[in-house]
Amino acid sequence: MPDTIAHLQDLRARLAAAPVADASALDAARNRNEQLTKPPGALGRLEDLAIWMGGWQGTDRPRANHPQVVVFAGNHGVTARGVSAFPAEVTAQMVLNFQAGGAAINQLAKQFGARMDVHALELDTPTADFTLAPAMDEGEFLRALQAGWNAVAPEADLLVTGEMGIGNTTSAAAVALALYGGEAADWVGRGTGVDDAGLALKAEVVTAGAAKHSGVTGLEVLRCLGGRELAAMAGAIARARVLRIPVILDGFICTAAAACLVAEHPAALDHCLAGHVSVEPGHARLLEHLGKEPLLQLGLRLGEGSGAALAIGVVQGAVACHSGMATFAEAGVSDG
């Protein structure tokens, strides 16, 4: 039975007490990497990836055979301001599509052998319009964090958190502005495809939201400007940190949610990789702030966990080589 996040302080305490990567496993994985039948460094970033996986999994033979993709859906009051190219009903309609196996993320999860879970979070009760009030009250926020916390399968060896929530690129931009400052225009993008007037409107809405909730930090940013699916992703990422399950971050929305955890604890995302960099312009900026180099750049602007799910394949390639290759001694190959 997973434990309860009854107060924000509980989450902060769990992050502060979370174990770090296993130093001896890191050493053993580095040592193994040096003996594998290839010129030193020839597998590029795959080598660092496999060693990093070994550290979090506590072994010199890391694996990614049981990945989990978990998709959270939430509705946003701020959609009333006309910030998305699609109507808010699409959130619930896409949940049905996820459940029927018809979305992009279903295909990618299947392709890489990942289990996929979908959690619709109180879709009939959109968050408040954050230009007028905090998006969630404390009870709503804690329920969403807990839903994310509970959603992680402890036996998973890799986790992807995805989202669905019409209007959530506006919410993520407001979160990013509150965390890192600058201008709203630095953080907004076209999301589902708004035109120039839509983009200008998003910047106005984001500016108004950040002004309404100025001075808030960390998880409070997520409560005031985020959404249930963002909060749940943060809860899941925090749980994975406690369980030492490596996480692949997805696009702009996932990364904005995750960034709120770093504001609470500097090592909160040490177990996270950046799966890709999205077309949404704020995403590259967020990754720079977090010091994370994306694995892929494919021009994706979907969310759902799609870019991170594709990166499961890269991680699987890295650990397959690292854990399966012969050493020079085993294969009788002369080393250099």
Ligand SMILES: Cc1cc2ncn([C@H]3O[C@H](COP(=O)(O)O)[C@@H](O)[C@H]3O)c2cc1C
């Ligand atoms: C059919 C459809 C499927 C999606 N899957 C992810 N998103 C993505 O688009 C939304 C964010 O963009 P905005 O802020 O412009 O509303 C989120 O739901 C995100 O997951 C979708 C959007 C649509 C329309």
Ligand SMILES: O=C(O)c1cccnc1
């Ligand atoms: O980067 C993302 O996650 C993203 C971009 C556009 C639309 N939905 C999600």
